[in-house]
Amino acid sequence: MLDYRLLAALAAVVETGRFDLAARQLLITQSAVSQRIKQLEERLGQVLLIRDNPPRPTHAGRRLLTHFRQVRLLENELPASLLAEDTEVTTSLPIGINADSLATWFWKAVLPLLDEHELLFDLRVADQDVTERLLRQGEVVGCISATSKPPQGCRAGYLGTMVYRLCAAPSFQQHWFPTGLTLSAAARAPVAIYNRQDALHRRLLERSCGRAPRRWQAHYIPSQEAYNTLILAGYAYGCIPEQQCRPLLDNGTLVDLAPHDPEPVRLYWHSWNLRSSLLRELEQTLQRGAKKLLLQEEHPEG
Numbered sequence: 001m002l003d004y005r006l007l008a009a010l011a012a013v014v015e016t017g018r019f020d021l022a023a024r025q026l027l028i029t030q031s032a033v034s035q036r037i038k039q040l041e042e043r044l045g046q047v048l049l050i051r052d053n054p055p056r057p058t059h060a061g062r063r064l065l066t067h068f069r070q071v072r073l074l075e076n077e078l079p080a081s082l083l084a085e086d087t088e089v090t091t092s093l094p095i096g097i098n099a100d101s102l103a104t105w106f107w108k109a110v111l112p113l114l115d116e117h118e119l120l121f122d123l124r125v126a127d128q129d130v131t132e133r134l135l136r137q138g139e140v141v142g143c144i145s146a147t148s149k150p151p152q153g154c155r156a157g158y159l160g161t162m163v164y165r166l167c168a169a170p171s172f173q174q175h176w177f178p179t180g181l182t183l184s185a186a187a188r189a190p191v192a193i194y195n196r197q198d199a200l201h202r203r204l205l206e207r208s209c210g211r212a213p214r215r216w217q218a219h220y221i222p223s224q225e226a227y228n229t230l231i232l233a234g235y236a237y238g239c240i241p242e243q244q245c246r247p248l249l250d251n252g253t254l255v256d257l258a259p260h261d262p263e264p265v266r267l268y269w270h271s272w273n274l275r276s277s278l279l280r281e282l283e284q285t286l287q288r289g290a291k292k293l294l295l296q297e298e299h300p301e302g
Contacts, residue, residue, distance in 0.1 A: 003043075007068040009036035010048060010057070014065060017054035066138025069094070073141060073276055091278065092120040096131035096143030099194065099224040100162060101267065104243045106144075109289020113282060127197045128265060135270050141279060142271030148300070150270045159267045159287060160294025166204055166257040167245050168237035173255050176237070181257045187213035192230050192238035195222045200239050200263060208261035239263065243293075266300045 012022035013033060023030040041048050048061035057065055073091065097106060102125060113119065124134055131143040136151040150156035166181070176189035186205055193201050205212040219236055221227040228244065230236045237257060248254040269286050271279050 003040070004068065004071070006036045006040035006043075007064060009033050010040060010061065011065055011068055013037065013049065013055050014057050014061070019055070062138055069138065069141065070272060070274055073272075073278070074274065091117070092122050093142075093278075093282065094122040094124060094140040096124050096126055096134040096140040096145075098128035098131060098144060099125050099222075100241050101128070101144050103224045104162075104241050105290065105293040108293055109286050110282075112289075113285045116281075117278070127194065128267065129199060130197050132270060135272075142269060142282065145268050145270050146265055147270075148266070148268050150268075153273055154270050155273045156268045156270045157283065157287060158300050159269050159290040161297050161300065162265045162267060163242040163295055164200060164204065164239040164263045164265060165242060165245050165249070165259075166201075166208070166237065166261075166263075167231055167240045167249070167254045168257055169232060169234035170252065170255055172231075172234045172237060173257065177257060181208060183209045183211070183213055187216050190217045190219060190236045192221055192227050192236040193218045194224075194227060195220055200265070204239055204258065204261065204263040207263060208258040264295070264297075266297070267294070 009022065009026065009032075012025050013019055016022050016025060019030050019033050023033045026033065037049055044060070044064075046060050047058055048064060050056050050058060073093075102123065110121075124131075124140055126134060128144060128146040131140075132145040132147050132151060134140045135143045135145075135154060144159065145156075148156060148158070168177070172189075177185050179185075183205075186209065191201060201216075202212045219230060221230060227238065228240060231238050231240065232248075232253065240254075242262070245254055245256075249256055267290070269283055271283060
């Protein structure tokens with residue numbers, strides 16, 4: 001029989017990244033946190049936490065944390081009268097999300113859920129091609145992903161499609177692309193890329209030019225606001241969602257370097273396959289909002 005007080009200590013250390021912050025969150029001493037984790041490891045006969053900076057769970061630790069988070073989610077759906085008086089009843093939902101969804105449509109879609117429930121969101125920002133890893137490792141209860149096939153033990157449903165356009169300021173286009181978008185110009189011109197896991201720019205150039213350059217001059221900017229600022233200031237070109245760039249394209253603030261070759265990114269909602277009314281309601285709320293805010297394809301492919 002698992003002692004969930006001990007599991008809560010393990011989860012707090014992993015989620016906060018520090019023993020002292022975990023102690024503050026649990027309202028116990030730092031020594032008590034260490035003792036609880038050691039006691040849990042002794043009971044199970046294996047190491048659950050790598051004492052690094054920050055501490056990180058072992059494979060066995062991740063499996064336990066996934067179980068603990070699932071139980072905690074289901075427990076928070078019980079009526080308050082069935083729980084102990086000191087039990088935290090406000091549900092916190094850790095969700096994996098890409099930066100562009102967070103900046104454009106996510107909040108508009110999900111706000112109706114906050115009108116109905118007392119919830120907290122714990123958003124983990126990562127590229128849409130890698131958010132599924134967070135779900136697979138049990139760090140989030142659901143994620144927005146560009147992959148249609150869910151991990152084992154999870155379910156997935158189509159949300160909609162974000163369309164990206166290759167944008168630049170007019171002065172940048174005149175300097176770096178005077179004869180249009182070519183492979184050689186794309187290799188020389190400074191480009192803004194969200195991070196090294198972001199394959200969006202490569203895919204759009206492959207679509208427009210037949211292939212991507214072997215090398216490019218890249219700014220790596222893991223901030224959606226700073227990313228757009230650099231492009232608007234005329235120091236780089238890059239991929240911007242249609243929802244953000246369309247007004248700027250229409251008024252001439254930006255130009256589309258590949259007007260006939262936008263890059264569609266199909267988004268899917270993945271979540272644990274639990275009998276949780278809250279998870280199901282979150283999924284339905286996101287789908288209703290996405291239907292209004294994203295492009296809907298009749299037969300989306302993975």
